[in-house]
Each structure stands twice: as structure tokens, then as C-alpha cells.
Amino acid sequence: MSTVTTTVALEHRSPVRTLGWAVPALVILLALPFVVDQYQTILLAYGLVMGIAALGFNLLLGYTGLLSFGHSAYFGVGAYTVALMVKYLGVTSMELFLVGAIVACVLVTAVFGIACVRYTRIFFGILTMALSQVLWSLAFKFFWVTGGTDGLRVPTPTLLGLVTGKGDKIAFLATAYYYYVLGVFVICTLVMWVIVSSPFGRALQAIRDNEVRAEFVGIQIRQYRWVAFLVSGVFTGLAGALWVPLNGLTTPDIMHWTFSGEIVFMTVLGGFRSFTGPIIGAIVFNYLKTYAVGYTVYWQLLLGVVLVVLVLSLPTGIVGTAERLWARWRAR
């Protein structure tokens, strides 16, 4: 029996059509390091990393209908797990970092999740924010462990036990590490695609659209929300782990709730009512912020105006607006 979904928003297209744009996009991402310079490649790597974070975040906002203002916590848990593994265990393998980050994030989100999924709407947002601020203040104050505001340095890791960043760090980040990030990004996107298309993903959307009805159908709302919270946090934590070697340093800033705000911002920028929206939003936001910071000291003002205008006039984000324009153009 085919499932009949009445949601217009997150409607999934046929696999063939999806491949029609996914394959060219992947080819471009693969070829780009040969075309653009190292700086641009590294910038794109940052964008892809944030794309993973936003993808995870959107499982909660777009698919489950829960607005978390505390995702910086899981990003930070991923990042600090890597930094602490370097500091105390002397680990250099990137794969071990990723495993460590996943384990740490599962533990943290499992506990936080139990508390948070009892609430929805504004209380969910405030609770996630308060809990993330707990972690931020610990990272901020326990400087003998976390380095306080100085943060912790992280050297370039060993990829797949083969490639090391000895020598030219920039070249390493712009080639080997870029492809590593791209690989993880593709895997994460595929996994998320499977999750949201699965019966589990459909159930989440049912909960988002009508909680009471979903419960009547027999969906155990809290358990589903908890699992979604877990998966969402782990994705974001994975992004944090990938982000650290790129940045070379982790500071408490990435745990602060304003960073959570940035994750929300990029997701809405791309459009949280679509699967690809958060990814596009993260990449665009990354460029926007980088150039705004380089261009003026008042970059916050610029981003704030963009956000207000966006929310006022283009609530469906870049992808939603593009789809609407495309549909209108085709209808002519």
C-alpha cells in the first residue's frame, strides 16, 4: 500500500529526477579543487561541514517541528571530544575522532533528549538553550581542562591511517581533507535521505503536522521525538568533529547559544521546508558571513538585516523561493 501524504512541503520527487541534479552537483563538488584556489576550497569545506550540522538540525525543525536553540551544544561536544582526545589520549586518527564524537554525542543527546522531548514549542527552545548554556559555561570556566577562552589546539589528523598533514597544512586541508569532508558529507546526506524517507521519517512528519492524530494512529510521540533528537544531535556533533581540524582550534564560542542561532539562521536561509534547503543555506551562509566579516566590522548588522528581510519576505528560504519561481516559469 502506498502512503498517501498530504504534505505539500516536503514532498519527495522520483529518484530519477533527484539523480538528475544530485549527480551534476556532486561532479561539480569533486572537480572544484582543480578549478578554484585553495582558499575557496577550504571555504567550501567549511560550508559542507555546516551543511551536515544544518541537515541534522533540520530533522528536528523541518521534519519534527521542534525548534532547538541549543544545537551549538552538540556541535561543541563533537569538537571538544576531538580536542580532548588529542590532549589526553594523543589520538590522531580522524576515523577515531568521528567515532569518539558520535559516542559522546549519543551520550549527551540521550540525556538532554529525555528532558527536552517532554516539551514542544517555546519551552523546547528555551530548555535546549539552557542545557547548551550549561555546557558552554563549563567549557568557559574549566580552563584547566578546556583551555577556557583560549580554547584547545588540534593538529591536522591522519586520514584513513594513510594521509597525514605533515608539511603544507593548507594544501592538506584544501585537497585530502576537502575530499574527506566531501565523502562524509555525501554519506551523511544519503543517510539522512534514507531516514526522512523511511516510515520513521514519515511518522515524524505526521507528528509535526498533527500531534493528536499521530498519537491516535499509534505513534509513540515521545520515543519518536527522542530518537529524532538523538539523530539530529549526532549529525551536528559529527559536523563539529569535522570542523575542528579545519579550524585548528576550538573555543567556547561554538557552544554559545548565539552559534545555535546561526545554525537556525542558515537552515531558514536555505528553507527548512525542503530536504536540500539546510545544505544550500549552510553553504550560502558560510560565504555570506565570511565576506561580511571581511568587508565590514558591522557584519552582524548586515546579517541581521538579511535575516529580518528573509523572514519578512521570503519565509520559504532560497530553495522554497527557487522552487516557486521555477514552477511559475514552467506554468507559463
Added chain:
Amino acid sequence: MDIVVIHALNALLYASVLFLIAGGLSLIYGVMRIVNLAHGNLYAFGAYVSAWVVGLLVARAPEGASPSTVLLLLLLPAGAVAAAAFGALLEPTLLRPFYKRAEEYQLLVTFGLLMIIDDVIRWLWGPYPLSASVLFENFGSLGIGDAIYPTYNFLVIAVGALAAVFLWAFIYKTRFGVVLRATSQNMRMSSALGVNVNRVYVQAFTLGCLMAGLGGAIIVPSQSAVLGMGVDALILSFIVVVVGGLGSLEGALLGALIVGVVREAGIAWFPEIELAVLYLIAAAVLLIRPAGLFGRA
């Protein structure tokens, strides 16, 4: 013993300022169900305006002489008035379109506003702290046993207490208060009964901003106005309203007292986990009583 008294006074000092900020936040939420993430920036705005006005006066004063304390005190509320005017401008233009839309959008637009006001302050007054310490110094200090305590801090505590009393009288004893509470309880019904809801919203928002600005104005002589003070204050007042209950003024008062005491105790005895303890208290209250100690579920 003296130490205990001083700790208690400091806790009251924190609580007074926090009550002004968080009370405004709570009032706004209570009436229009909107969590204003830019609320802390209005507090910062009030602090900057007051420090700026005091600074202008000090610069005008003849060489060596400091301007009269009375005049400075009269000008100090300028920050509160400025914040209120700012609020009266913001509500109809930026917030009104969002009441009927999902909460995500309300939070996002106020988050954008937070970023904007932060930078507008930086643009107007530069990146350096702005001080109004003249007033603080003019007041001198008072001996408590063997210890001394700044006299100005008593004024801050008194303003906080007076604000609480006035607000209570305003909300429970005046006609406007009745309309405000009615709108808060049931917006449609009061609209049907002839209340101009839009006007009530502007008034409530302006009042909330006035309180935040007043908080900034009275604290700035003892602590300079610095960038980032708004975001810090917002988070603390979040804890206050979560503990006390969003939308409840009694709750904001109790929450401010709790947070004030815990902060003061934290700074004295457990400085490393002072902030973490505050956030954990907020989380614990949310878990046990989601609507807060005084909230209406």
C-alpha cells in the same frame, strides 16, 4: 556578619536589575506571547544612552568641577526613555506582522533584531566601554560594621523595589492594568469587547522596554556599558523568567531574587560552576514545573 550583610546587599542589587530586565521580558511575553530575543539589547541601549548623557554633562562641566549629583540623577532615566521610544517604534513596524505566524519566525526576527541593535550600538558609541562612574563616585560609601559599601548601590536596590511596587499597583489597581490583563488572558474576547488590542500591544511593549532601559540606566554608573552586555543580560533574564514562570511578574520578582542570591553565592563559593548551576536550576524548574513557579500552564 558584615560579610553576610554585604553578600545579601549584592544579591539584592543583582535581583533589582534582573527584575527590571526580566520583568519587562515577562510582561511582553504575558501580553503578546512573543519571546523577544532582542530584549537584552534594549537594556544595553538604555545603559549606553544614560552613560552617554552623563558623559556629555561631565564634558560640559567647568574644569575641575563635577556636575551636580541632582542634575545627573535627573538625567539618568534618559536611557529608560530612549529604550521605551525605541520599543514604541519597533513593535508596530517589525513585530506586529509576526503575531499570527509560527513561533520560529518570531524568534528569528527578534534574533535578527538582536544582531542589528548590537551593531548599531557599536556604530553609535564605538567598541570601547562607556562609563558614568562620576555619579557612582559622588555618592561615596557607607560603613557597615568594619566594611564599606557604595551608597549608590542602595539607590539601585531602592529603584528596583519601587519599580516592583509601581508595576504591581499599575497592573492590579489601574484601569489600564485591567485592560492589559484582559488582553493577556484572551486577546480575541477583549478585542470583541472594544479594547484596541494593537494599542495595548504597543503600550505593553513600550512598558517592557522602559523597564529594560531603566535597568540599564541605573546600573551603568556602577558598571560601565560594554558591548555584549545585552546578550549576557538576556540569558540571565531567561533563567529568571523560566524559574519564575513566563508571563508572570510575581514570578519575575521571585526568579530575580533566586538568581541574585545564587549568583552572589556562586561568585563567593563556587565560581567555576556559578553559571552552570544557574542554567541547571532553570532546566530543573522546567522539568518539574514547566510553567515556572508562578506560571499559568
